[in-house]
Amino acid sequence: MDIMDVIDQAKDNATVNRVFGEPITREGVTVVPVAKIAGGGGGGRGKQEGGERPGEGSGGGYGLSATPAGVFVIKDGEVRWQPAVDVNRIVLGGQILGVVLLLTVRAIVRMTTRRRRGRRIRKS
Incomplete structure (x- = not known):
């Protein structure tokens, strides 16, 4: 497959229909679904001169992601x-917050313990 074919295919896939879905109408209310679209691609082409395996090379690809x-x-x-x-994002955020909270409490407990040990050593 040629790189230009890959680019043309990517252009065809990146249309407004990927972002806005078909409107749905029920009982006087119309709903138009919307998605976030992200995409990327890359390609390359080269020709190896000489060496053990001379020949042509090319490659390409792209990806498309849609999230409501x-x-x-x-x-x-x-x-x-x-x-x-x-x-899923809410749960992940809660988990990250919990880990940060536990690490903070751990650091405070360690600091307090060190201060107490330091006072005991000075009194002796």
């Missing part, structure tokens, strides 16, 4: 944004 961002809710002519809640 939320929905636009349209009701009675008014538009409201309703963000998507990423429970």
Whole structure:
């Protein structure tokens, strides 16, 4: 596959339809789903001269990622944004906060213990 074919394929995949989904209408309320799209790509081409295995080389690839961002809710002519809640991110944030809290408490306990030991040695 040629690198230009990979680039053309990436362009075709990066459309507005990847960000905004089809509107859904029920009982006078229209919901338009929205996603965050991230993508990247790379490629290379080279020709090895001489050596044991002369020949041509090329390569390329790309990646595309979509994450729900939320929905636009349209009701009675008014538009409201309703963000998507990423429970995994909330749980991860809580775990990181817990580890930081435990490390902080540990450091405080060690500092207090060292001060007490230092006072005992001075009194002796």
